[in-house]
Amino acid sequence: MSEPTPVVRCAIYTRKSTEEGLEQDFNTLQAQREAAEAYILSQKQSGWYALPQTFDDGGFSGANLDRPALSKLLRAMEAREIDCVIVYKVDRLSRSLLDFARLLSLFEKHDVSFVSVTQDFNTTSSIGRLTLNILLSFAQFEREIIGERTRDKMSAARRKGKWMGGSPVLGYDIALSGGSLVVNRAEAEQVRKIFAICATSETIAEAARQINHCGIKTKDWTSRAGKHHPGIAFQKSTLDLLLRNPLYKGQISHKGMEYPGEQEAIVEPQLWTRVNQRHPTGRKGKRHRKVQTLLAGLLHCAGCGAELSVRYTSKGGIRYLYFVCHPCQKRNHPNRTVKPVACTDLEGSLVRELEPMLGERSSSIEIRQVLERLSYDFVTRQASVLLRDGSRFAYIVPVTKRRVSRKASQEKLRRVPALSRTMALAITCQRLMEEGTVTSYEELARLSGLTRGRLSQILLLANLAPEIQEQLLFLPKVGNGPDRIFEKDLRPILQVAEWHEQAKLFRSVWVRSHSE
Numbered sequence: 001m002s003e004p005t006p007v008v009r010c011a012i013y014t015r016k017s018t019e020e021g022l023e024q025d026f027n028t029l030q031a032q033r034e035a036a037e038a039y040i041l042s043q044k045q046s047g048w049y050a051l052p053q054t055f056d057d058g059g060f061s062g063a064n065l066d067r068p069a070l071s072k073l074l075r076a077m078e079a080r081e082i083d084c085v086i087v088y089k090v091d092r093l094s095r096s097l098l099d100f101a102r103l104l105s106l107f108e109k110h111d112v113s114f115v116s117v118t119q120d121f122n123t124t125s126s127i128g129r130l131t132l133n134i135l136l137s138f139a140q141f142e143r144e145i146i147g148e149r150t151r152d153k154m155s156a157a158r159r160k161g162k163w164m165g166g167s168p169v170l171g172y173d174i175a176l177s178g179g180s181l182v183v184n185r186a187e188a189e190q191v192r193k194i195f196a197i198c199a200t201s202e203t204i205a206e207a208a209r210q211i212n213h214c215g216i217k218t219k220d221w222t223s224r225a226g227k228h229h230p231g232i233a234f235q236k237s238t239l240d241l242l243l244r245n246p247l248y249k250g251q252i253s254h255k256g257m258e259y260p261g262e263q264e265a266i267v268e269p270q271l272w273t274r275v276n277q278r279h280p281t282g283r284k285g286k287r288h289r290k291v292q293t294l295l296a297g298l299l300h301c302a303g304c305g306a307e308l309s310v311r312y313t314s315k316g317g318i319r320y321l322y323f324v325c326h327p328c329q330k331r332n333h334p335n336r337t338v339k340p341v342a343c344t345d346l347e348g349s350l351v352r353e354l355e356p357m358l359g360e361r362s363s364s365i366e367i368r369q370v371l372e373r374l375s376y377d378f379v380t381r382q383a384s385v386l387l388r389d390g391s392r393f394a395y396i397v398p399v400t401k402r403r404v405s406r407k408a409s410q411e412k413l414r415r416v417p418a419l420s421r422t423m424a425l426a427i428t429c430q431r432l433m434e435e436g437t438v439t440s441y442e443e444l445a446r447l448s449g450l451t452r453g454r455l456s457q458i459l460l461l462a463n464l465a466p467e468i469q470e471q472l473l474f475l476p477k478v479g480n481g482p483d484r485i486f487e488k489d490l491r492p493i494l495q496v497a498e499w500h501e502q503a504k505l506f507r508s509v510w511v512r513s514h515s516e
């Protein structure tokens with residue numbers, strides 16, 4: 001006689017708050033439920049089945065426990081009707097660590113296990129319930145929130161029509177106070193002339209010829225860093241960029257959306273639209289070439305300072321684009337190989353690095369507006385980025401294997417480095433203390449399942465200079481290989497209290513860890 005299969009009665013809990021918009025993949029209660037059902041089905045051989053009752057909190061925040069379906073769930077638990085609670089993600093159950101801890105102890109009391117479908121968290125197989133894992137998923141959440149906050153700040157400003165900086169364009173000057181645009185009367189005339197020419201010309205190339213014939217040049221300006229950008233003759237690409245700019249019709253663009261801008265319009269909106277319809281932007285197949293021409297001029301070789309050029313190779317009818325440095329390639333030493341870098345690697349990594357600031361899938365126009373210069377080191381693959389606001393950061397451009405479905409597999413393989421998670425954990429712990437959610441290190445240690453010693457090690461990271469913390473928080477994701485930088489690398493820096501000194505030490509640690 002075979003042993004009877006145990007029965008595991010599973011309750012699916014779903015939640016969605018009103019402010020969680022369409023941007024989230026699993027935004028609907030239905031989708032959360034389906035994912036949970038699929039999970040239960042996968043455990044069918046262990047006797048799992050989904051209870052017919054629903055526990056859906058639509059329009060409730062995860063900040064507190066005051067939710068009708070959650071109350072219903074707790075009542076059903078007390079009545080011993082449930083063996084396991086399934087959620088799509090831990091934060092569906094609660095967004096507060098303390099509430100989460102309370103719920104888990106209730107679960108434990110009633111012998112109910114807990115599974116999060118998308119996170120590696122399953123109390124049915126591990127007994128340590130409040131482990132580092134939970135805290136880390138909150139810390140991870142914190143990290144995402146910090147990224148969102150930066151993005152939101154920028155988005156909100158854009159939506160309010162604020163000009164967010166970037167290189168000035170023909171027709172406008174940056175107000176002396178900074179942060180806004182004022183019309184340059186003489187240049188505004190030139191812009192109107194350009195639009196008038198393009199309204200009748202057959203092609204962009206023809207229009208560019210006429211404009212150059214009139215002696216109109218691109219914007220002549222000097223960056224805050226003191227670099228002079230002289231006006232030059234229009235090319236197809238620069239003219240195209242000018243025509244697409246919604247600033248001229250009084251709008252501001254952000255993530256593909258246009259918002260009414262604070263600046264005065266230079267061109268009638270009808271004329272702007274007519275010209276843009278007459279000269280539609282390049283076809284899809286050409287998109288790639290366009291992207292690289294847009295970033296051209298901003299990319300330099302870290303070895304010799306020369307501007308990077310683009311080279312093509314063709315394989316199986318597919319064209320691959322690479323950035324190369326001609327001067328360095330000419331004097332290529334046998335022991336110092338200068339390998340070209342794939343355009344998609346360099347540009348793709350830059351888009352990812354700027355994601356906290358510009359959001360996902362930022363356009364090359366948006367990147368151009370914030371990027372002053374990128375230096376690429378062909379030997380170490382380090383990209384050093386200088387933004388227009390004067391801030392800098394560096395990262396290693398990951399190597400990607402070119403395959404048909406490389407995008408999908410690439411995303412899967414990339415993970416957040418351990419140090420980023422630990423940094424997020426330190427910030428979370430510090431916040432819990434500051435807010436009074438936990439009142440002592442003992443309590444925090446107990447909640448997190450960490451030893452006091454380990455906890456104080458982690459909390460030391462919160463003493464780092466804010467810009468170092470930020471850099472650690474947003475370390476580039478890594479692929480299969482080991483992390484680039486480790487907590488132990490930071491020990492000498494943590495001995496120093498002065499932020500300025502810390503920054504100096506951090507730079508050397510950074511260079512060392514990224515040059516091997």
Ligand SMILES: [Zn+2]
Nearest residue numbers: 301304325328
């Ligand atoms: Zn070079």
